[in-house]
């Protein structure tokens with residue numbers, strides 16, 4: 001009899017669990033998304049809201065909640081804009097600009113997207129409740145959508161074709177040292193041996209704009225930084241990163257976080273270049289590419305202290321901090337095999353493959 005009651009209880013519990021999971025599954029399948037704002041003018045049929053806090057509903061629009069996420073980037077923003085038919089995200093931040101979590105409570109926490117999903121419900125959710133989503137945090141996830149967007153594409157073959165090891169005395173690296181393009185140990189060695197040799201893995205990087213809007217620098221041109229050494233303005237902090245990892249994916253050498261002078265180096269047939277490396281004219285026109293040749297200063301990773309006779313991964317990323325809105329981040333990175341002997345003649349970079357930005 002006891003076992004019969006226990007079986008019945010288990011059955012009921014099982015049924016309860018099953019119903020609960022079914023409800024959650026159904027709820028997510030029914031997830032609706034909209035933009036709302038406490039500050040923007042009310043949208044109408046002709047002018048839908050293109051910027052606001054992101055809200056979701058699981059009950060066919062009866063109630064709406066906001067989103068708290070530790071990982072709210074342009075990737076997540078692109079999915080929201082795509083789902084709403086509003087194009088691409090030009091901004092995606094956690095803020096109180098369009099309302100806060102006090103008056104607009106969270107209905108979803110810990111969303112994390114790759115950026116290629118058609119709908120927000122296809123994104124994953126962080127396995128634990130994100131620590132930032134506590135009572136003190138008033139931020140909600142916001143997004144701004146635009147119909148046209150730039151799209152940086154990294155030239156994978158350009159890296160492989162151009163890569164080589166160069167041995168350069170520190171006396172020729174004054175400018176590079178000023179801009180932190182060499183690894184930290186160089187600054188110590190310089191005190192006792194100012195002409196010591198550095199081993200630099202040089203390569204070219206081609207950043208094509210395959211989108212339908214120009215790449216415009218993130219910062220206002222009045223905030224661009226003048227670099228006396230290279231005699232030009234840097235219009236954004238981190239445009240690209242060059243890193244060397246070992247096979248266990250531990251970083252063993254880091255190229256500096258490069259901030260380039262953005263310009264149209266070459267353009268597709270019929271596209272006129274617009275941007276020079278001027279003090280107000282930086283960018284990459286849609287259909288053009290900016291090429292950073294291997295002969296340029298700082299176009300390298302300093303591998304002097306990397307153990308020789310090993311295989312490594314050279315990883316290059318464009319827009320790694322998601323400061324520029326793009327159609328896609330799937331084409332922003334590349335990984336190559338680096339066979340590093342420490343010798344100019346035998347060090348090789350091969351098998352470069354396209355990789356998305358790391359999530």
Ligand SMILES: [Ca+2]
Nearest residue numbers: 151152328329
């Ligand atoms: Ca891209």
